[in-house]
Amino acid sequence: MAEIFQADCENCLGLCCIALRFNRADGFGHDKSAGEPCFYLDAQHRCRIHNRREDLGYEGCIDFDCLGAGQRASASLSAEDRTNPAAIAGVQARLRILMAIQELRQALTEAGALDLAAPDHARRQTLLTQFAAFADDPKADLHESRVDPVLDSARALIRSWRDERQGAPSRS
Numbered sequence: 809m810a811e812i813f814q815a816d817c818e819n820c821l822g823l824c825c826i827a828l829r830f831n832r833a834d835g836f837g838h839d840k841s842a843g844e845p846c847f848y849l850d851a852q853h854r855c856r857i858h859n860r861r862e863d864l865g866y867e868g869c870i871d872f873d874c875l876g877a878g879q880r881a882s883a884s885l886s887a888e889d890r891t892n893p894a895a896i897a898g899v900q901a902r903l904r905i906l907m908a909i910q911e912l913r914q915a916l917t918e919a920g921a922l923d924l925a926a927p928d929h930a931r932r933q934t935l936l937t938q939f940a941a942f943a944d945d946p947k948a949d950l951h952e953s954r955v956d957p958v959l960d961s962a963r964a965l966i967r968s969w970r971d972e973r974q975g976a977p978s979r980s
């Protein structure tokens with residue numbers, strides 16, 4: 809996997825352990841709502857049961873992969889805000905947007921191995937450049953009015969490739 813898609817928990821504020829909802833049925837030891845810090849998250853943003861998660865029924869945490877969204881969302885906070893619970897809570901929406909970006913960015917990157925037509929290859933490259941500008945600049949404006957059209961374009965392009973492989977009419 810490319811380095812840009814690797815989670816860097818050392819440089820993350822445990823955002824996935826706060827922002828995301830989970831429940832027992834999906835391989836977590838307890839139910840948790842979105843925005844509620846997991847009670848195993850310590851004040852240094854580290855998991856207090858990290859080495860015992862499997863034994864305690866938190867396989868879902870082990871399987872989860874933010875694809876590098878966590879450290880990117882954390883990097884948007886100043887050093888001062890990184891110790892401010894309200895500021896950390898405020899970056900949750902950014903985490904979710906970055907997760908969507910990184911997932912599609914990875915799919916587009918992997919599509920480089922496909923035998924694409926030149927126009928599709930150009931669209932893929934353009935989208936990757938746009939995603940890099942959003943994801944790799946901690947100060948990037950990730951307002952939905954800017955990001956959603958790019959996410960939608962990427963989804964449509966990827967869907968068109970899937971439809972072509974399955975012999976269905978393209979919808980892009």
Ligand code: SF4
Nearest residue numbers: 825846848849855869
């Ligand atoms: S169990 Fe640990 S890794 Fe899982 S959500 Fe809680 S603090 Fe995070």
